[in-house]
Amino acid sequence: MPPKLVLTVLDGMKPAMLERAIALGRAPTLKAIQERGAYVDDCVAAFPSVTPVCAASIATGTSPDRHRIPSMNWFSREEERYVEYxxxxxxxxxxxxLRSLTDTVYNMNAKHLAADTPTVFELLDDADVRTAGTTYLMYRGRHEHHVTTDTPLARIANATVFREPVNGPRELFYADLFASRRTGCRGQFGMPGARDAHTGCVGSYLVEHDLFDFLLFSxxxxxxxxxxxxxHAQVTSIAAADxxxxxxxxAGGGLDRFxxxxxxxxxxxxxxTHVEQKIRLDTAFADWAIARPNGAGATDGEIAISPAQRSAMIYVLPEERRSxxxxxxxxxxxxxxxxxxxMRRAAPRxxxxxxxxxxxxxxxxxxLVDLRGRRWSVDGELETLGGRIEDGRxxxxxxPDALGRVWSALTCPTAGDVLLSAGPAYEFVDWGGAAHIGGGSHGSLHRSDSLGALLWCGTGPANRDAHEQxxxxxxLPIVTEHFGLPTPAAG
Incomplete structure (x- = not known):
């Protein structure tokens, strides 16, 4: 049996800030992993580079065209309503x-994530690998879990909206809603600032009791x-994650033994990336008939707009003259x-x-060949993307990975007809009027919020040279190959 494997997803970790935290001595565990293995400082996110889309790509090893999670906010043509995560x-x-919570907790995994695209938990569950996961947007696995009633918050939630079971890894701990066993850990219902500590508590319990072969540590x-x-304030939060x-x-006996x-x-x-200014699509399209949210669905409109931090989508609702x-x-x-x-599609291909x-x-x-080895034909100004051609590449x-990411987003069946990417320092105002002015955000195609950190040890390639990009x-292929399973087809 290969060594147990822990996949840690440290949300939004900026490579420069990881390196600074290590240099300042504030991330000793991450430093040890980096020194004993390999480090990539420019791992390319999905597009839009928002958490639900990226989490789905991590969990399935595919792009939006395959996993079908298009953004943080999107419009369901089938149900004629907005989905808000x-x-x-x-x-x-x-x-x-309640609708937003239902979409996030239940529908994202059970209905929105493509049924024919298996997750890492499903692949490993099918191979009898003992799987476990802490609170993460993508949790779909083969084991049924019922809502816990161990805490007052969980009992309130169970009495209102969270009544149905979910399918997840063998050991699932999702906020205080689902817990496959009693650990004594409390997640404060997944409130920001308490989630990492809940993951640490659950993870140490799982290690102490030898309850997993694969753990997604969120x-x-x-x-x-x-x-x-x-x-640029991430050193503090990366140190807390460390x-x-x-x-x-x-819990595993110290660094060397673990x-x-x-x-x-x-x-x-x-x-x-840092945000200084905002973009309001609702006012920009004030002369268009915009489908408005009304709690459960949307009113009639010519277009639906879906802002998602530094990305956005526009859906043209009537079929006539859609292009x-x-x-x-x-x-x-x-x-x-x-x-x-x-970005938009001018023709089916x-x-x-x-x-x-x-x-x-x-x-x-x-x-033309890109850094991922995919071939493309292009016509027009390469300066649109600040691009150039060198030796046929x-x-x-x-x-980064511009054409591949844009094409997968445009061909996602649930995506809008127009995709937008904000320039550095700009963010689209969401439907609640919120933006992260003075703080950080992500979602765009630009390198500033599309390149994250990746490091590993005890598994995977010997160094980062296995992929040019x-x-x-x-x-996902590193995980499946670690357990001797076939490499899934990439999406």
Missing amino acids: GSSFSASRKFGV LPDNDTWSHRNGP RQLERLVH LEEHAMIVMADHSH QRAADAAALALALPGVDLA EGVIASERGELHFAPGGD LLTPDY WTLRDV
């Missing part, structure tokens, strides 16, 4: 708090801290200060990316 509490109130509080205080890793290691018995992967799902109206919407949005890129620097048409297949350093999708 918790952009802010004010946004959740706008759509109905540390989300860095993201909340960075949203509030800015990415203390929970230290807690896990201590790393003899456990392989480790630590990764960010995306990065963060033309999408082009009109893209042009209007691109004229707004702070909108960097507007062709995409268009526009910026103030020009317009680029592209399609899969062709003579397409390079877009400011927008690493992405979130490369982590």
Whole structure:
């Protein structure tokens, strides 16, 4: 049997801030993992680079076109309503708090995540690997779990909205809602600032009682801290996350003994960039009929707008003239200060990316090869993406894996007709009127919030050279290969 494996997702961890925390001596456990293994300082996030999309890519090893989670906020044409995963509490109130919680806790995994795209838990469960997970957006596995009633908060939740069981890993601990066994750990109902400590408590219990072969160890509080205080304040929150890793290691007999018995992967799902100004799509499209949230669904409208931090989507609802109206919407949005890129499909197999620097048409297949080895044909201004061609290779350093990420987002069945990416320092105001001015945010195609940290030891390739450009999708194959399973087809 291979060593046990812990996959830690440290939400929003910016590589420069990880390196600073290590240099200052505030992240000794992360330093040990880095020194004993490999480190990637530019692992490319999914697009949009918001947590639900990135979490789905980590959990499934695929892109949005396969896993079908398009953004933080999106419009379901099938149900004719908005889906809101918790952009802010004010946004959740706008759509109905119970509806938002139901979408986030239940529907994201049971209905929205593609049923034919297995998660890491499902793949390992099917191979009789003992799986475990702490509070993480993507938890779908093969084992049924009922809502716990061990805490007053859980009993209140059970009496109101959370009544149905879920399918998760063998050992599932999701806030205080689901707990496969009594650990004595309390998650304060998943409140920011308490989530990492809950993960540390649960993780140390699982190590002490030898309850897993694979553990997804989720540390989300860095993201909340960075949203509030800015990415350059992350040293404090990364140090706090490191203390929970230290807690896990201590439960296994200390660093040396723990790393003899456990392989480790630590990764960010995306990065963060500083926000100084905001973009309001609702006022920009005031002359259009916008579908408005009404708690349970949406009123009639010509378009639905879905802001998601530093990304956004526009849905053209009537089928007639959809392509033309999408082009009109893209042009209007691109004229707004702070909108960097507007993307749409010009044909079933062709995409268009526009910026103030020009317009680029592209399609899969062709003579140009990107850093991921995918082939493309392009027509128009490469300066749209600050791109260049060298020896037949397409390079877009400011927008890593640009064409692959944009194409997978455009071809996601649940995505909007127009995708928008904000320029550095800008953020789209969410439906609740919230933005992270003075703090940090993410979601764009730009490198500033698309390149996260990835490090591992005791598993995986000997060094980072296994891929010229690493992405979130490369982590699932490391996990499955660690346990001797076939490498899943990438998406």
